[in-house]
Amino acid sequence: MSTPTVTTAAPAPPPASPPAPPRPVRPRGERGPLARLASHTVLGVASAVAFFPVAWLVFLSLGPDKDDYLHPGGIWRKMTLDNYAFVLQHTAFSDWLKSSLIVSLGTTLIGVLVSASTGYAVSRMRFPGYRRFMWVLLVTQMFPVAVLMVPMYQILSRLGLIDNYLGLILVYCSTAVPYCAWLMKGYFDTIPFEIDEAGRVDGLSPIGTFVRLILPLAKPGLAVAAFYSFITAFGEVAFATTFLLDDRKYTLAVGLQSFVSEHDAQRHLMAATAVLIAIPVSAFFYLVQKNLVTGLTAGGTKG
C-alpha cells in the first residue's frame, strides 16, 4: 500500500488517499500549480501578442476617417461598416479577389498534383540521378527573387504569358512545388512499403497503386501541400507586382498596395480590404490546420 502506483489511465485527481501518503504523486506530464500558472501566463501573453495586431487591424477598419489610426480612441464612438461597403462597391476588390482565387487555386491544383507524383517517385523508387534531383529541389528553395525575375520576365513575355494568370501560376508552381515535393516525400516515407507490395501482388500497376492506395492514405500530407501552395500563391508580392500590368487583373496582394498611392493613403479603406482578404484565407487555414502538424513533421523528421 505504500507505493501509490498512478497509471496513465484517467486524468485522476492527485491521490489524497486515506493512509496519508508522504506527498501527492502527480501523473506523468502534469506539473504543480505554480508551473501550470507560469505556463498559462506565458502562453497567455504570447497569444495576446499573436492576436493583437490582427485585432487592431479589424478595429481600425471600423473607423470612418482615414486618419483614425492616429487617434483610435475616437473610433469607439463612431464605429461603422461603411468602409467595407465602400470597398466592396466602389473599388476593384471583386476583380482582385477573382484573380487571386484563380491564381492560388490554379497553383494549388497543379502544385499538389505535380508534387504528389514527384514525392511518390522519389520516395519509392531509386533511379539514376536521384540524389542530384533532390539536391536541385533543395537548391531551388534558395533562389532569391532577384536572379530569376529579369530572365523570367523575358521568357514569359516571349511566350506571351505576361499579364496572364497562367504565367503567374507556373511561376508560383516553380517555387511551391519543390518544397511540397519534399514534404510529400517525407509523408509517403511514413506509409509502409508493404501496402505498395500488396497492391502490386493484387495486380495494380505502379501508377494504379499510387492513385488507388497511396493517395487516399496521404490525405493529411496532401492537405498540407495544398495549403502551402495556396498560401505561397496568395501572399506572393514580388512576382505579382512585376508580372501583372492591368490593374483589373491585380491579385489582392498587389491591389492592397495600390490603396496607398492611388487613393492617397486611404488607410481606413486599406484596413477594411486587409480584413476582407484575411477572412477567407484564415478560414481555409483553420480548416486544414489539424493536418498541419502531422503533415509537416512527417515531412520534416522522416526521410
Next chain:
Amino acid sequence: MTVAIDRATGERRGDRAPRPGPVSRLKHGYRKHWYAYAMIAPVAVVLGVLVLYPLAYGFYLTLTDANSLNSARTIGVNEIAATYKFIGLDNYADILWGPTAYDRFWSHFVWTIVWTAACVALHYGIGLGLALLLDQKLRGRTFYRLVLILPWAVPTFVTVFGWRFMLADSGIVNSALDFLHLPAPAWLEDTFWQRTAAIMVNTWCGVPFMMVSLLGGLQSIDGALYEAAEMDGAGAWQRFRHVTLPGLRSVSSTVVLLGVIWTFNQFAVIFLLFGNTAPEAQILVTWAYQLGFGQQPRDFAQSAAYGILLLAILIVFTSFYRRWLNRYEQQLAF
C-alpha cells in the same frame, strides 16, 4: 516490372555489380525506371524551363551591362533590338570592390547576416519555448495553439500593413510607450529602429511555423524515453537536454536550414514595411529588387549579379551546414 525499392537493403545505388554495355544499360534503366521518370517529368520540365534556364540566362546577363535602356523592348509597334554588350566580370568586381562598394554591398551584406541570424535565433528560441509549453497537459492548449498560429494564418502582406499602422509615428505602439513614459522611437524613419522593427515583425510572422514543426517533433518523441530517463533519476533539465533535444535534432536541422534560406530571401516583410523609403534597412534581396525594378533606368545586370552572389552565399552556407551535420552523423531530411 519491379518497383525499385531498395530502401530495405539500405543501398542507395542498387545494382552495380556487372556492368553491361552502355546501350543495354540505358535500355534496362529505361525499362526499369520509366514510370519514375514519368512521374517526375512535370517537375523537371517546370523547373527546367522556369528555374534552370532563367538561372543560366540570368547568369549571362550579369556578364553584360544590360539595363532597361539597352535591352530588347517593344514600344508601340517598334521593336528595338538589344544593344547591351558583354563586359565580363566587371559587374562583380564593381559590386565587391568598386568605389562605394561598402555602401552599396557590404553594409547590406552585414545587415543581411545580422538579420538572418537574429530572426532565425528568435524564431527557433521562441518557437521551441512555446512548443514545449504546448506539449504538456494543460487546460485550453488547443485554444492557445489556435491563437498562436494566427500570424501564420493571416497572409503576410496583410499583417505587415497592420504593423505599419501600429508602428507609425503616433500609432498605438508609440502611444503605449508614451503612456508608460518611455521614449518613443521613430520606428519607420530611424535606421536602427527600422531594423529593429523589421526583425520584430518578421519574428512575429515566423514563430508559428517553427512552433508547429517543433511541436510535431516533440509529439513524435517516444514517451517511454522520458519514463526511462525519469527512472534513472534525470531531472527536468537533464530530460530536456538528453531526451528532448536529441529527439528534435532532425526536425531542428531541417527547419533551421529552411528558416535560414527563407529569412535570407525574405522579401515581403521589408519591401512592404518600408517600400523605397529606407535604403539602409534593405537586405540584399530587396536591395537587388530595387536596382532591377525600383528605379529608372532599371539596372538588370547589377540586379542579377546581386542575385547570383546571394545564391552563392546560400549554397556555400548549405554545403557547410550539411558537412557540419554529417560530422555529427545527422541526416538532413533526405
